[in-house]
Amino acid sequence: NAGVTQTPKFRVLKTGQSMTLLCAQDMNHEYMYWYRQDPGMGLRLIHYSVGEGTTAKGEVPDGYNVSRLKKQNFLLGLESAAPSQTSVYFCASTHRQGVNQPQHFGDGTRLSIL
Amino acid sequence: RKEVEQDPGPFNVPEGATVAFNCTYSNSASQSFFWYRQDCRKEPKLLMSVYSSGNEDGRFTAQLNRASQYISLLIRDSKLSDSATYLCVVNILTGGGNKLTFGTGTQLKVEL
Numbered sequence: 001n002a003g004v005t006q007t008p009k010f011r012v013l014k015t016g017q018s019m020t021l022l023c024a025q026d027m028n029h030e031y032m033y034w035y036r037q038d039p040g041m042g043l044r045l046i047h048y049s050v051g052e053g054t055t056a057k058g059e060v061p062d063g064y065n066v067s068r069l070k071k072q073n074f075l076l077g078l079e080s081a082a083p084s085q086t087s088v089y090f091c092a093s094t095h096r097q098g099v100n101q102p103q104h105f106g107d108g109t110r111l112s113i114l
Numbered sequence: 115r116k117e118v119e120q121d122p123g124p125f126n127v128p129e130g131a132t133v134a135f136n137c138t139y140s141n142s143a144s145q146s147f148f149w150y151r152q153d154c155r156k157e158p159k160l161l162m163s164v165y166s167s168g169n170e171d172g173r174f175t176a177q178l179n180r181a182s183q184y185i186s187l188l189i190r191d192s193k194l195s196d197s198a199t200y201l202c203v204v205n206i207l208t209g210g211g212n213k214l215t216f217g218t219g220t221q222l223k224v225e226l
Contacts, residue, residue, distance in 0.1 A: 031212065040218060043201075044216075045214075106157060
């Protein structure tokens with residue numbers, strides 16, 4: 001059981017380049033989330049999805065787009081990368097809406113924008 | 115004011131010591147609470163949920179005071195392997211699902 005898998009693990013981009021981060025979960029979770037983690041900031045929610053075909057903005061959505069075409073996959077896109085998007089990105093999922101449902105995290109993608 | 119505030123530390127303690135972390139949250143609509151552990155350059159992992167009556171899991175005890183909007187984590191008999199960053203997390207249930215808000219974490223270093 002792989003849980004939540006993120007690809008790639010590391011990436012270096014030049015300013016203006018585009019890329020897509022993939023998150024895949026094999027736990028049949030309905031809810032999926034993308035966070036970024038920066039020093040001194042804690043994890044901040046970028047976008048999330050409550051089901052296949054639906055997405056919503058989180059706390060820091062600007063500069064990112066997402067898609068959830070399949071229940072098990074949640075893609076995070078950077079159309080035109082900026083140095084401010086240098087960060088560690090974590091994907092998470094949870095089974096269903098419920099007060100005590102914890103989130104399961106992937107092991108992160110370290111992204112550097114030069 | 116941050117929604118979830120923690121002392122960043124680091125807390126440097128000798129092996130075997132008891133250490134306590136505190137956390138305050140600002141949104142009174144917060145409905146559930148967690149402590150996550152994050153090792154260096156790794157993903158956060160759930161340590162334990164926090165219940166109003168207080169709960170214990172081995173050497174770890176979590177407490178919640180809703181009136182004061184305060185959460186604590188107590189670690190007894192610290193081990194070297196407890197060295198990590200501990201994240202206080204609060205959850206608000208909305209129509210868009212669970213919204214977790216993370217504290218910036220408290221760093222613990224357990225030393226020989």
